[in-house]
Amino acid sequence: MERYYQPEIETASREQIKAWQDERLVKQVRHVWDNVPYYRKKMQDAGLTPGDIQSSDDLRKLPFLSKADLRDAYPYGLVGVPLKDCVRIQSTSGTTGKRVVAFYTQEDIDLWETCCARAIVAAGGTNEDVCQVSYGYGLFTGGPGLNGGSHKVGCLTVPTSSGNTERQIMFIRDLNATILCCTPSYAAYLGESMREMGLTPEQIPLKAGIFGAEAWSEEMRQSIQDTLGIKAYDIYGLTELSGPGVAFECSAQSGMHINEDHFIAEVIDPDTGEVLPDGQQGELVFTAITKKAFPLIRYRTRDICVLSREKCPCGRTHVKMTKPRGRTDDMLIIRGVNVFPSQIETVLLNLGYPANYQILVGRVNNTDTLEVRVEMTPEMFTDNLGEINARQKQLVDGLRSMLGLTAKVTLVAPKSITRSEGKAVRVIDNRKI
Numbered sequence: 001m002e003r004y005y006q007p008e009i010e011t012a013s014r015e016q017i018k019a020w021q022d023e024r025l026v027k028q029v030r031h032v033w034d035n036v037p038y039y040r041k042k043m044q045d046a047g048l049t050p051g052d053i054q055s056s057d058d059l060r061k062l063p064f065l066s067k068a069d070l071r072d073a074y075p076y077g078l079v080g081v082p083l084k085d086c087v088r089i090q091s092t093s094g095t096t097g098k099r100v101v102a103f104y105t106q107e108d109i110d111l112w113e114t115c116c117a118r119a120i121v122a123a124g125g126t127n128e129d130v131c132q133v134s135y136g137y138g139l140f141t142g143g144p145g146l147n148g149g150s151h152k153v154g155c156l157t158v159p160t161s162s163g164n165t166e167r168q169i170m171f172i173r174d175l176n177a178t179i180l181c182c183t184p185s186y187a188a189y190l191g192e193s194m195r196e197m198g199l200t201p202e203q204i205p206l207k208a209g210i211f212g213a214e215a216w217s218e219e220m221r222q223s224i225q226d227t228l229g230i231k232a233y234d235i236y237g238l239t240e241l242s243g244p245g246v247a248f249e250c251s252a253q254s255g256m257h258i259n260e261d262h263f264i265a266e267v268i269d270p271d272t273g274e275v276l277p278d279g280q281q282g283e284l285v286f287t288a289i290t291k292k293a294f295p296l297i298r299y300r301t302r303d304i305c306v307l308s309r310e311k312c313p314c315g316r317t318h319v320k321m322t323k324p325r326g327r328t329d330d331m332l333i334i335r336g337v338n339v340f341p342s343q344i345e346t347v348l349l350n351l352g353y354p355a356n357y358q359i360l361v362g363r364v365n366n367t368d369t370l371e372v373r374v375e376m377t378p379e380m381f382t383d384n385l386g387e388i389n390a391r392q393k394q395l396v397d398g399l400r401s402m403l404g405l406t407a408k409v410t411l412v413a414p415k416s417i418t419r420s421e422g423k424a425v426r427v428i429d430n431r432k433i
């Protein structure tokens, strides 16, 4: 039996959801016009006033916000309430330029944690569960968001944060943790470590995992589920919109329900900005309709996905997004070919390799080079050169048929690629372009 945290909202009729969105959008646009001069100017430049927005059908008239706007307005330029009403900031782990700093009122935190609670209940969580939160705590939103959601559900919350793998495993075993929240790459690493300790899935008390913050493939899901003996659920979100819980997976495990009572989702053509119909792949754009401190309108996420309104067997009525299939900005273009790291991962996992790899892109004599370093499992590890060559050739062929590109493949010893306790760093692009 499917359980919901807020059944009346999560299974509301489409008419009801539209009515909430209409009313909340109109109010939010007025709030932003009155309180965020940066966005008011954008509206004025587009010849708009709040009166032009009468319902969610008018959303597409409004100008976009992008990461560049966040940088321009850093740190306070997009804040929609007096600072005395803000109680928290969170920030992204971005590596270039200024970090994104997002602001929250107490109500904003409450609605964010409610979204995370919905995700935990969708993964089967109740107040009988022990929920270990192994996402990083601090500026990163993963730890604080799921911690808050876990409290709301009434789980016994174990705030281990990331790192210290031995201690993670000790708590999972000693406290009989039933739900694990962390990045999929860390879940795979924890699984690998437990297997090495000789633990079988039956000896691991976990029953569900809530994994997100980075891309992971279906093959990786399968492998984590098998090693840990759990059902693994995807969760999506971004700091600019609160953090994890913007969308979450249900028992159907076929896309994530977007919390549409708080966020309106659109998919656009990233080149023209044109709104695409459901079912077409494009860049995901979100409008936050209830958050007050950081009320972003038509924020371009750079995440590429597809929306679907097909009826979901779980009974939830909120629109579903596919797993992000890459980002408009980390899509690699190698010798003119668009390459998503997730495609490379699919080839590796299909051929039985673990999801421990590095993609190195370079440029020699004005030609792009692509090298994929792939870790062998201990069972594959050998010093028989013939066998290694045959394995490398199989990977080169697999990558060529997936990408249409010839890559150099280097097999490396088990555990030789540095593990990440948070988001994995898989791509190293040395082309200074």
Ligand code: DLL
Residues within 6 Å of the ligand: 092, 093, 135, 141, 142, 143, 211, 212, 213, 214, 215, 216, 234, 235, 236, 237, 238, 239, 240, 243, 244, 245, 301, 303, 323, 324, 327
């Ligand atoms: O990663 C929030 C989060 C924490 C989500 C814990 C889920 C779990 P940021 O650091 O701001 O926030 O990074 C946001 O990460 O635009 C996506 O590109 C990527 N991302 C987040 N969740 C997923 C996912 C958090 N489930 C950026 N699948 C987003 C693929 C994801 N990519």
